[in-house]
Amino acid sequence: MTAPEPHVNELADYERVIRPKQGLVAVDFDELWRYRELFWFLAWRDILVRYKQAVLGVAWAVLKPFLTMVVFTVVFGKLAGFSEKKGMTFETYAVLTLAGLLPWQFFANAMAESSNSLVGSSNMISKIYFPRLIIPASAVISGAVDFAIGLVILFGVMLWAGVSWHLNLLLLPVFFFVAFAAAFAIGLWLSALNVRYRDVKYIVPFIVQMGLYASPVAFPSSLVRDKFGDTVFFLFSLNPMVGVIDGFRWGVLGAAFEPYWPGFWISIGVIAALLVSGALYFRRAEKTFADVI
Amino acid sequence: MSKPIISVRGISKQYRLGSAKSQDTLRDQLTHWVKNLARGESEGATESFWALRDVCFDVKPGEVIGVIGRNGAGKSTLLKVLSQITEPTEGEIYLRGRLASLLEVGTGFHQELTGRENIFLNGVILGMTQAEVRAKFDEIVEFAEVGKFLDTPVKRYSSGMYVRLAFAVAAHLEPEILVVDEVLAVGDAAFQNKCLGKMQDVAKNRGRTVLFVSHNMAAVQALCGRIIHMGGGRVLGDGDPDTQIAAYLGEIKKPRTDTAVPLGKIVECRQLEFNPNPIVSGQPMEFTLELGAKQRTQLIDCAILIYSVYGQRVAILDLRKPTGQFPIAPDQPFRCTGRIKNFPLVEGDYRIGLFMNCSEYYSDYHDLASLTVSAATKEGELAPYAAHFRGLVELECEVKF
Structure with a gap:
């Protein structure tokens, strides 16, 4: 449908069969590629709408991570004494906090947007055909602008804190991609469940709230390992954001924050499992989206 | 002979109807699964239609x-x-x-x-x-x-x-x-x-x-x-x-034989009748409408739509209540009756639809009933023009020469 000007002689070799699909349905990557423009346009629409009230939109994207960083640094770094415990200056602790907050806020927003995306597009789903996977995916990517703004603040804070700059910074896109995959994987599950079950929308804020404390956002993850040992840390790493945030911190602060790799790979494994199972569940559920939405 | 561009072969589509037992929250679904697991039962049959x-x-x-x-x-x-x-x-x-x-x-x-x-x-x-x-x-x-x-x-x-x-x-x-x-x-x-x-x-x-x-x-x-x-x-x-x-x-x-016609997922039309039908043009007419619902909702607007045979909208009967909405539920149907003093349409067949707006959705629904209007007999006057010359509405007027 997306190819330019059709030609009559093309008809002979174009054939599409519509029939009921049984059992597990694989993801049709060819089709997704053909619909890539729609993906970008939906992301573009979400971004455009969000920043239409330009001043407020951008200001909020700046203030939210910055103020949270200040509060967390004071509460956890100073009052709880985490920065002393790890032998860090107040400034470094601020960088550490922000380096955890950025992927966390991206993840939390993207996951929440993605989970509500299908229900929010019910009109499109019941009137137009396109690969439904595009909707939660474009909802995740539209959070990338906030993230980019956050990166600028991070670099500013790094200059102010006087931390040294590492080549590891070049790995940030990789860890961003991992955060994207984590948000998308959970978004796939929750968006599809949300179509079918009305109470899923109440679960999402709960995940975000609990996740903030169950992830090493306001403290370095090594604190958990120091205190409780390896076994507990492996359990802790089942939270996919542990790997993402540790990786991100390593990218920003360098060798001193090298992740504990076994834990990191557990997180990556969880993300991969959620992604594959989410895609399969989504494909199975999407057959009835238009009927029940 | 060219190949068909579309070939439809034995297409059927079944919808499952939501019954009272269906689980539409994750919590209900989980308890349902746990109960079934405990009892060793499988999923019960759900109501469906083609x-x-x-x-x-x-x-x-x-x-x-x-x-x-x-x-x-x-x-x-x-x-x-x-x-x-x-x-x-x-x-x-x-x-x-x-x-x-x-x-x-x-x-x-x-x-x-x-x-x-x-x-x-x-x-x-x-x-x-x-x-x-x-x-x-x-x-x-x-x-x-x-x-x-x-x-x-x-x-x-x-x-x-x-x-x-x-x-x-x-x-x-x-x-x-x-x-x-x-x-x-x-x-x-x-x-x-x-x-x-x-x-x-x-x-x-x-x-x-x-x-x-x-x-x-x-x-x-x-x-x-x-x-x-x-x-x-x-x-x-x-x-x-x-x-x-x-x-x-x-x-x-022909009157519909099915008892209730679904109007979307929730509301159904149980009765839409005109009395008398056929009616003589210019005579008084009464109508009855009854809507039911599969689940509780609010009926925000409702209007009976009258169309000509070819689908031109002729008139509507506005059934809104000035004081607000009607609650409607499985055990609480919406019912109304009304009377039109001198039914003013030209003889012919008319198609009756409904506009229905409930809390969840709204739409026009066509051909729920039909209405036949027959010619009025007028004595001692000129024979009227044929119906298709007279448009759709019969105006009462007095002419001075």
Whole structure:
């Protein structure tokens, strides 16, 4: 449908069969590629709408991570004494906090947007055909602008804190991609469940709230390992954001924050499992989206 | 002989009806699973109905086909299955061309975005590439007559402008197969004519294949070379327009045999009657309407719609209550009766529909009943003109010479 000007002689070799699909349905990557423009346009629409009230939109994207960083640094770094415990200056602790907050806020927003995306597009789903996977995916990517703004603040804070700059910074896109995959994987599950079950929308804020404390956002993850040992840390790493945030911190602060790799790979494994199972569940559920939405 | 561009082979579509036992929250579903696990029972059978049953037809390239049928005949479901929006339960469809569907004008329009932005967004949603939209941009703007307001958010558009813009984008799609649901019912008469003209152009001059659902028999007759007449999810007739339209008009004169006609997912029409029927033009008439609901909801607006045989809306009976909404629930139907003093329509057959707006959705529903008006006998006066000369409304007037 997306190819330019059709030609009559093309008809002979174009054939599409519509029939009921049984059992597990694989993801049709060819089709997704053909619909890539729609993906970008939906992301573009979400971004455009969000920043239409330009001043407020951008200001909020700046203030939210910055103020949270200040509060967390004071509460956890100073009052709880985490920065002393790890032998860090107040400034470094601020960088550490922000380096955890950025992927966390991206993840939390993207996951929440993605989970509500299908229900929010019910009109499109019941009137137009396109690969439904595009909707939660474009909802995740539209959070990338906030993230980019956050990166600028991070670099500013790094200059102010006087931390040294590492080549590891070049790995940030990789860890961003991992955060994207984590948000998308959970978004796939929750968006599809949300179509079918009305109470899923109440679960999402709960995940975000609990996740903030169950992830090493306001403290370095090594604190958990120091205190409780390896076994507990492996359990802790089942939270996919542990790997993402540790990786991100390593990218920003360098060798001193090298992740504990076994834990990191557990997180990556969880993300991969959620992604594959989410895609399969989504494909199975999407057959009835238009009927029940 | 060219291959058919669409082959529909034994398509059926089954919908599961939500019963009281169904689980629509995750919490209920989980407790349900746990209970079943404990008892070792399997899922109970749910109620279901067939929206489409063994539908077969072929379409040749360049054909323009009208799909007609009563409310609930399966027309919209057929279009949804053809457009791949919903999956058939049984059967196969072969498409030998790209298909674009227009089941609603303005799908994906965003209120906050400008006309220009919406043209691109909607174009891509409907299946055009960005390059195609750019190439046709000026044509679209000209067709929609919104040039001055291109950079205004569409939330500030009048409803007429909004519909024009939305249709203009859709009208410039160039797929081999175009599937159109009752979208021409929107907009004013002049714009409707323009849209019909555009559809005719797409079909006749560009050789596209068009499948077109409408209740407007005049439009169907003007556009289509062939008509598929559906009823109860099956194809009742397929062929020459005059024969099929006559058969359909015959069908709607018969009272419906089914007790309750679904109006969307929740509300159903249990009774819609006119008394007397047939009625003599100019005589008093009473009507009764009863709506039921499968779950609790609010009836916000409701109106009885009166259409001419060819689908021209003649009048409505406004049933809103000045003091607000009606609650409606499985054990609490909505019922009203009314009286029209001198029923003022010219003799002929009229088709009765409903506009229904409940908390969850709203829509027009067509051909729920029909009404026959017979000629009044007037003594000692001139014989009246034939009915088709007199339009649709009989005015009472006194003339001085």
